[in-house]
Amino acid sequence: MSTSHTSEPDVHAHGHAHGRAQGNGRAMAASATLHCLTGCAIGEVTGLLVGTAVGLGTGQTLLLAVALAFVFGYTLSTLPLLRAGLGLGAALGVVLAADTLSIATMEVVDNLVMALIPGAMDAGLVNVVFWVSMPVALAVAFAAAYPVNAFLLARGRGHALTHRFHDAPAPTGWRRLVPAPATGTLVAVIAAFMVGGLVVSAAASLG
Template sequence: MAASATLHCLTGCAIGEILGLMIGTAAGLSNGVTIVISVALAFVFGFSLSSLPLLKAGLGVGAALSVVLAADTLSIATMEVVDNLVMAVIPGAMDAGLVNVLFWVGMMISLTVAFFAAYPVNRYLLQRGKGHALTHEYHQAAPAATGFRRFIPSIPTNALVAVIVAFMLGGLVVSIADDLGAGNDSHSAASAGLLDR
């Protein structure tokens, strides 16, 4: 259950982190500003994903947010501190750019380390009936069939994890292809230079 809770938190954090780092890197923002954007988006997406099952189960927006704030804040905060620290410690990862293998490998490493850092936090909270345990009863509730709640999507954590992994692997593949293309271009340019002589 702790692993599931950590994975659930990680999905929201990963979406926010990846989006924040992409925005900061693409816009050429400083590392500090990029980290602030990433952390803010990680909390937004983390809390939003955790709120969906509560809203679908019939809780109001205010009640859902109060449960989610109590349940997920420590887990998300742990992930964010560790994730951003690891990205900052990997030489050049924050400055690598979106089409760079180092950026995507750094993201994969930092999110993996963040998962293992947050796991004991979630386990500790669950053992005391806190953290994700506060939302668990609502995850099992039957969805309400009336009003706007019937339009709230049920997004399985496994599906989100698969999308995140596919997206990160896609970024890595594009980066590798770009590196190979750049290598071929420089080789072609060098060959052309030799032929000109």
Template structure:
């Protein structure tokens, strides 16, 4: 009897640990996706408007928080919460995670030579962003685990997400964005950006050498 109870408790603890890791992974991926979208959008806007590097970084950080909060708010709205209630929960659940990511991400971008000055068609930007976001993920994951273990973070929103059957009215049209789907889209986008920037550099190199050859002749 004692052995059976001990085994049951062991399996229960193992299952709880697995669920906690899965929740932390999902929470971190959601935050990471929001941060990536915000930072890339911020750079695009900053470059288009000709903003100084410092203001572009500020804009990217602001948009990272906006998109990070938005991605976490949508499923709560679909679950029936009001916008005010959903935002209140998301602010409490995601702020520390996103803040951790932004600190880690921007530190890496500052440390990598040329990363802050590279444009969207520069391979240095995309490689640096991939490295920075990977470090940000590794930094934020244990933070989310810590919060979940204490009933905070995404533990506050767990169970409040809606589904297709429960949603009604206009809430039915709120997209159900799984963390893995979001991560796959962002990875594909960043790889696409890297490929385009590498192709642009390869196309520019022959043109430059050809121009130099014609000038020498």
């Protein structure tokens, strides 16, 4: 009777390939989560700025911030698809399927954390408590949304629906004018803005 044995090099090769696949999956999930987080952060801060400027109540400002988080989140995902050649309707359809659960998870967790931090929701924009609480809430929201994105990607859903368009040919015509800011650039701008808000708030409290 003959017995088939898998050679040791084959086992090692399979293990390395599996490890690379897992690493790629984790990297894609982290990238997808960070991408969603940038839209949420921009939308929330914009909503808070607008709500405060026009004198909305806390509840109205919160609703505006959440709505804008979805708007900016969807927009940042739609722009690259437009550059890749999709029509607006098709791009929005892909983005709604890809991003909704991730953004919703972030918004629920982010606002829950802000609500649990004493004084954060009512701190106002020129207040150290707000500018310290916001990045904490966003970090927790990232941690909560990461496994959601990893789960969806592993099943070919979520941001897997948009990744297939990332290798599209270079845009032509009017599509070349569609902006597609890099996630890293947006993160840097958001971080700088939050640090600026913290510095201004600290200076105001000392003055």
